[in-house]
Amino acid sequence: MDARVTKLGLVIFDCDGVLVDSEPLSLACLTANLNRIGVAIDLATVRARFTGTSMVSIMGHIAHDYGVAAPPDFVETVKAETLALFDAELRAMRGVAEAVASLDPPVCVASSSDPVRLRHSLSLTGLLPLFGDRVFSSAQVARGKPFPDLFLFAADRMAVEPAACLVIEDSVPGVTAARSAGMQVAGFTGGGHWDHDPAGVDLLRAGAARIFSDFSDLPAVLAEA
Known part of the structure; x- marks a missing residue:
C-alpha cells in the first residue's frame, strides 16, 4: 500500500x-451430497472449483455444468449435515x-x-x-x-x-x-x-x-x- x-x-x-x-469438513460433506444426487464430481474438483464460493453460486454451476437439478431440500440438507460435522470436529x-x-x-x-x-x-x-x-x-x-x-x-x-x-x-x-x-x-x-x-x-x-x-x-x- x-x-x-x-x-x-x-x-x-x-x-x-x-x-x-472448516474446509476439509464442508467440502467433504458437499462432495458426498453432490454424488448422492447424481453429480459425478470428486473432492479435488469440488475443492478447486468451489472453495470460497457461496451455495447459491455452487448450485448455479452444478445446474449449468452438470445438468443436475438438485432437490428442493438439497441446500438445507447440506447445511444441516455440515453444522453437525462442525459441532463434532x-x-x-x-x-x-x-x-x-x-x-x-x-x-x-x-x-x-x-x-x-x-x-x-x-x-x-x-x-x-x-x-x-x-x-x-x-x-x-x-x-x-x-x-x-x-x-x-x-x-x-x-x-x-x-x-x-x-x-x-x-x-x-x-x-x-x-x-x-x-x-x-x-x-x-x-x-x-x-x-x-x-x-x-x-x-x-x-x-x-x-x-x-x-x-x-x-x-x-x-x-x-
Missing part, C-alpha cells in the same frame, strides 16, 4: 479456511485468536457462508467475541465472491476506504473479489485443504501480495501492508 495515499485502517478476515479449519486455526487479539487496526469478518453457519462457526471456536457484530455474510449483498460486493459492503459498514483495507483470504474467488474491491490481499495456506498447494501459487496468480501459513507471521504481513 502506498503510504502517500493512506495507512492500513482495517483487516478483513475470511472465515472458512482462515479463522476456522471444527477447530479454530492454530494461533489465530492470539494473533487477532493483538492487532492494532480494527478487524472484521467477511465470508461466503450464510449468517447462521458463520456465527455458529465463530461461536463454536470461541472467536466470536473478537469480532462482535463486525461479521458480514454474502447473504447481505447482491453478488458473492468473486465479485467485490461483500468486501466493499464490509468496508462501508466499518467506515474505512477500500484502499486502506487488507484482506486475509484462502481462496481464489476471495482474492479476486478483494483485488476487484481495490484492497490488498494476503493469502493464507494454513488450512487443512491447502496440502495440494502450500506455496499458494494459485492465490499469488489471483493477486495476493504474499502468502503465509502460520498466524505467528501475521504481524510481519501487516508490517508490509
Whole structure:
C-alpha cells in the first residue's frame, strides 16, 4: 500500500479456511451430497472449483455444468449435515485468536457462508467475541465472491476506504473479489485443504501480495501492508 495515499485502517478476515479449519469438513460433506444426487464430481474438483464460493453460486454451476437439478431440500440438507460435522470436529486455526487479539487496526469478518453457519462457526471456536457484530455474510449483498460486493459492503459498514483495507483470504474467488474491491490481499495456506498447494501459487496468480501459513507471521504481513 502506498503510504502517500493512506495507512492500513482495517483487516478483513475470511472465515472458512482462515479463522476456522472448516474446509476439509464442508467440502467433504458437499462432495458426498453432490454424488448422492447424481453429480459425478470428486473432492479435488469440488475443492478447486468451489472453495470460497457461496451455495447459491455452487448450485448455479452444478445446474449449468452438470445438468443436475438438485432437490428442493438439497441446500438445507447440506447445511444441516455440515453444522453437525462442525459441532463434532471444527477447530479454530492454530494461533489465530492470539494473533487477532493483538492487532492494532480494527478487524472484521467477511465470508461466503450464510449468517447462521458463520456465527455458529465463530461461536463454536470461541472467536466470536473478537469480532462482535463486525461479521458480514454474502447473504447481505447482491453478488458473492468473486465479485467485490461483500468486501466493499464490509468496508462501508466499518467506515474505512477500500484502499486502506487488507484482506486475509484462502481462496481464489476471495482474492479476486478483494483485488476487484481495490484492497490488498494476503493469502493464507494454513488450512487443512491447502496440502495440494502450500506455496499458494494459485492465490499469488489471483493477486495476493504474499502468502503465509502460520498466524505467528501475521504481524510481519501487516508490517508490509
